[in-house]
Amino acid sequence: MEIRPIVSSLRRHKITAWLLIIEMALTCAIVCNAVFLISQRLDRMNIVSGVVEHELVEIKVADVGLHPDAKARVEADLAALRRIAGVTQVGVASQLPLGNSSSNNGIMLDPKQKMATINATMYQGQNLLQALGTQLVAGRNLGDGDYRDFDSVMKAAADGDPNDARMPKVVVLTQTMADRLWPGQSALGKQIYLGPVPITVVGVVAHLVRPNNFSLGSEYSMALPVRLTGEGDSSYVIRTAPSERQRALKVALAALKKLDPKRVVLQKRTWDEIRESYFQNDHAMAGLLVAVCVALLVVTALGIVGLASFWVAQRRRQIGVRRALGATRADILHYFQTENFLLATIGIAIGMVLAFGINLFLMKHYELPRLPVAYFPVGAVALWVIGQLAVLGPALRAAAVPPVVATRSV
Amino acid sequence: MFTYYLELALRSFKRNKALTALMVLAIALGIGASMTTLTVLHVLSGDPLPGKSQTLFVPQLDPQNMENYRAGGEPPDQVTWIDGMNLLRSKRADHQVLMTAGTVAVQPSQSNLDPFYVDARYTTADFFGMFDVPLLFGHGWSAIDDDNKARVAVITRSLNDKLFGGKDSTGQMLQLGDSGLRIVGVLDRWRPNPHFYDLATGSYAESEDVFVPLTTARDLKLGRNGSMDCWGGHTEDHLETAPCTWLQLWVQLDSSDKAATYKQYLKHYSQEQMTLGRFVRPSNVRLRDLMGWLDYQSVVPSDVQLQTWLAFGFLLVCLVNTVGLMLAKFMRRAGELGVRRALGASKRSLFAQLLVESAVIGLGGGIGGLVLAFFGLWEVRQRPSSYATLAHLDMSMLLTTFLLALGASIVAGLLPAWRACQITPALQLKSN
Numbered sequence: 149m150e151i152r153p154i155v156s157s158l159r160r161h162k163i164t165a166w167l168l169i170i171e172m173a174l175t176c177a178i179v180c181n182a183v184f185l186i187s188q189r190l191d192r193m194n195i196v197s198g199v200v201e202h203e204l205v206e207i208k209v210a211d212v213g214l215h216p217d218a219k220a221r222v223e224a225d226l227a228a229l230r231r232i233a234g235v236t237q238v239g240v241a242s243q244l245p246l247g248n249s250s251s252n253n254g255i256m257l258d259p260k261q262k263m264a265t266i267n268a269t270m271y272q273g274q275n276l277l278q279a280l281g282t283q284l285v286a287g288r289n290l291g292d293g294d295y296r297d298f299d300s301v302m303k304a305a306a307d308g309d310p311n312d313a314r315m316p317k318v319v320v321l322t323q324t325m326a327d328r329l330w331p332g333q334s335a336l337g338k339q340i341y342l343g344p345v346p347i348t349v350v351g352v353v354a355h356l357v358r359p360n361n362f363s364l365g366s367e368y369s370m371a372l373p374v375r376l377t378g379e380g381d382s383s384y385v386i387r388t389a390p391s392e393r394q395r396a397l398k399v400a401l402a403a404l405k406k407l408d409p410k411r412v413v414l415q416k417r418t419w420d421e422i423r424e425s426y427f428q429n430d431h432a433m434a435g436l437l438v439a440v441c442v443a444l445l446v447v448t449a450l451g452i453v454g455l456a457s458f459w460v461a462q463r464r465r466q467i468g469v470r471r472a473l474g475a476t477r478a479d480i481l482h483y484f485q486t487e488n489f490l491l492a493t494i495g496i497a498i499g500m501v502l503a504f505g506i507n508l509f510l511m512k513h514y515e516l517p518r519l520p521v522a523y524f525p526v527g528a529v530a531l532w533v534i535g536q537l538a539v540l541g542p543a544l545r546a547a548a549v550p551p552v553v554a555t556r557s558v
Numbered sequence: 559m560f561t562y563y564l565e566l567a568l569r570s571f572k573r574n575k576a577l578t579a580l581m582v583l584a585i586a587l588g589i590g591a592s593m594t595t596l597t598v599l600h601v602l603s604g605d606p607l608p609g610k611s612q613t614l615f616v617p618q619l620d621p622q623n624m625e626n627y628r629a630g631g632e633p634p635d636q637v638t639w640i641d642g643m644n645l646l647r648s649k650r651a652d653h654q655v656l657m658t659a660g661t662v663a664v665q666p667s668q669s670n671l672d673p674f675y676v677d678a679r680y681t682t683a684d685f686f687g688m689f690d691v692p693l694l695f696g697h698g699w700s701a702i703d704d705d706n707k708a709r710v711a712v713i714t715r716s717l718n719d720k721l722f723g724g725k726d727s728t729g730q731m732l733q734l735g736d737s738g739l740r741i742v743g744v745l746d747r748w749r750p751n752p753h754f755y756d757l758a759t760g761s762y763a764e765s766e767d768v769f770v771p772l773t774t775a776r777d778l779k780l781g782r783n784g785s786m787d788c789w790g791g792h793t794e795d796h797l798e799t800a801p802c803t804w805l806q807l808w809v810q811l812d813s814s815d816k817a818a819t820y821k822q823y824l825k826h827y828s829q830e831q832m833t834l835g836r837f838v839r840p841s842n843v844r845l846r847d848l849m850g851w852l853d854y855q856s857v858v859p860s861d862v863q864l865q866t867w868l869a870f871g872f873l874l875v876c877l878v879n880t881v882g883l884m885l886a887k888f889m890r891r892a893g894e895l896g897v898r899r900a901l902g903a904s905k906r907s908l909f910a911q912l913l914v915e916s917a918v919i920g921l922g923g924g925i926g927g928l929v930l931a932f933f934g935l936w937e938v939r940q941r942p943s944s945y946a947t948l949a950h951l952d953m954s955m956l957l958t959t960f961l962l963a964l965g966a967s968i969v970a971g972l973l974p975a976w977r978a979c980q981i982t983p984a985l986q987l988k989s990n
Contacts, residue, residue, distance in 0.1 A: 167881055264626060
């Protein structure tokens with residue numbers, strides 16, 4: 149296909165041609181960035197939790213008024229929950245993965261350190277890791293003998309002796325956290341410091357995601373052997389077969405109500421619901437971005453159809469003359485297709501530069517990472533395909549112009 | 559003349575129905591998307607207390623130890639009990655309030671209602687006056703009540719409706735857990751947006767249902783929540799002496815002179831605490847006004863800002879699209895325009911005619927965009943975000959929509975109209 153006549157004809161329609169190029173460039177730039185944003189959201193939403201996602205149920209109850217026997221009440225609750233048929237594990241949790249409320253601590257490798265090495269989240273509660281079903285890859289899980297009562301831990305912390313026997317002495321943490329603190333070494337037996345308090349690593353789990361604050365390191369998580377005594381923000385975690393969850397939830401609620409009819413249920417849900425609610429904004433944003441991409445491509449396609457139709461109508465006689473001089477229908481068709489390909493290519497080239505610029509702006513203001521090179525072809529291919537599809541209709545109409553048009557005066 | 563141009567425009571639309579529809583649709587889509595996101599942005603970045611916000615300030619101090627110290631860092635967002643109480647009692651500002659969030663179990667006196675939990679605010683007396691809180695019945699409490707740990711409470715209208723069927727409940731008892739408090743006031747509807755006085759409990763959270771004096775809440779050990787930062791051991795029962803920041807402090811300073819003086823006072827206070835040995839970090843104080851505070855806390859979600867940028871990018875593409883289509887359309891009518899020129903119409907009147915045509919398209923796009931924006935905002939309200947229910951179009955945004963649509967389409971019409979006016983009448987007549 150000869151390109152020269154196309155270029156010279158485009159030169160005579162500079163403004164229209166440039167408008168089309170600008171439109172395609174803008175679309176290309178926005179689509180590139182939007183697709184990147186979508187993939188970022190999808191990555192976030194696909195995060196590995198490290199727990200048996202479809203087997204967990206959370207129940208949070210609160211007592212009305214103060215109860216001095218809180219510890220005994222928690223034990224009674226746990227015993228009642230364990231008796232439910234189909235329930236394999238029951239635990240207490242100070243916080244849940246993706247639960248959106250967390251307690252975090254600076255972790256030090258030396259008590260005299262000025263700045264904490266990392267910030268990690270702190271899971272506490274009886275039998276929690278067993279209930280969550282985290283996968284142990286080294287060492288051992290937290291055992292009964294490791295546990296300390298929450299109240300006495302807090303009192304010991306307020307008293308200020310780092311070696312107080314009331315403090316927890318051991319911890320289980322994630323592989324990611326172990327690799328960050330002791331790269332290339334086994335974490336077992338190593339010490340971390342929570343403020344001045346020394347704690348020994350006895351186990352490492354494969355994965356355990358934080359409740360929130362992913363920017364601090366999504367898997368900097370640890371579990372401390374602290375026995376929660378009901379006061380404050382703790383939930384019961386019940387593990388059962390996926391199909392049994394709703395039934396177990398109902399039975400568990402009834403059992404807890406039976407122990408104290410006056411208590412209030414603050415939360416009852418499956419862990420799947422927790423995950424869904426954690427990512428609901430990402431979900432909505434990804435959906436919105438997809439909608440905008442589609443709308444952009446449709447508008448651009450319609451614009452191409454409109455302008456191409458106009459050109460075809462304007463050049464009816466010219467086309468008739470070419471046909472009369474021996475050009476085939478395919479020649480005419482290819483002419484318009486090549487023309488569009490040419491415009492799209494220029495548009496894409498400008499669009500790439502624009503996409504890079506937009507990404508720089510987003511990086512500066514919204515803490516987004518750099519746009520990987522792999523995303524540039526996405527916009528290019530999308531624009532080429534859209535352009536060819538859009539121009540096909542008008543080009544076919546052009547190809548259908550009979551040679552006899554050339555002989556007509558108007 | 560205008561009506562004639564209008565008639566010409568309508569006639570031209572009839573000739574090219576598909577093209578006209580395409581242009582109107584493109585503008586409508588662009589305007590609809592921009593208006594939806596702009597309205598959300600407008601609602602979320604609004605001033606919660608117009609006329610008053612410039613007199614409200616957040617004092618910040620740095621009482622932390624040297625662990626994790628970095629020179630030039632920001633002091634904590636909240637204050638400790640000791641600092642909060644010191645600044646409260648010194649009464650250096652026109653008004654000052656110290657508060658925290660909590661949850662309380664309400665035990666209705668009617669037997670048919672189960673006990674339930676509601677959000678509460680534990681605050682000192684000036685809260686109601688400082689934040690212009692409207693009261694339906696009764697009044698807030700006094701500083702003397704704060705000192706006496708008085709068993710009093712203020713509840714919201716919705717809780718009053720639920721517990722007392724909307725009747726004036728002042729003087730009645732409110733049972734919170736094991737303790738009874740006398741209701742002294744009932745709030746009228748009040749939902750400042752953002753929830754500026756305690757952003758940690760949700761930037762766009764609804765206002766709490768129960769208000770109790772801070773000292774009373776501590777005395778009764780009512781459940782506390784919200785953000786708390788500590789740099790040492792602590793227990794929930796001894797937060798008054800714990801090395802933790804967990805209280806929000808706000809001061810009202812009615813003039814900029816007073817604000818400057820208060821900032822000086824904060825510096826003095828900070829230095830004084832250093833000589834006393836309580837503070838170890840170099841004096842680091844801030845005094846931001848309400849809007850400055852919201853900005854510093856980046857209250858508007860970045861997703862919402864991103865969506866606004868995206869929508870305006872989309873609008874830009876729609877506009878470029880419309881410019882192209884309009885240019886094509888006008889150029890196609892070169893013959894007709896040539897005849898009008900030859901018959902004596904000036905370039906100016908031709909230009910005006912074409913601009914009227916593009917303005918009509920803009921008007922159509924604006925109306926379409928408005929319908930789409932209503933739909934878009936309805937869609938936003940279905941979302942689970944905390945700010946979803948706030949997304950409504952107000953009068954100023956309605957006006958903005960039309961100005962935006964009209965302005966956009968006239969701008970889009972300028973270039974094509976100008977180009978079309980450059981036609982030489984003789985050439986066009988001849989070629990036909």
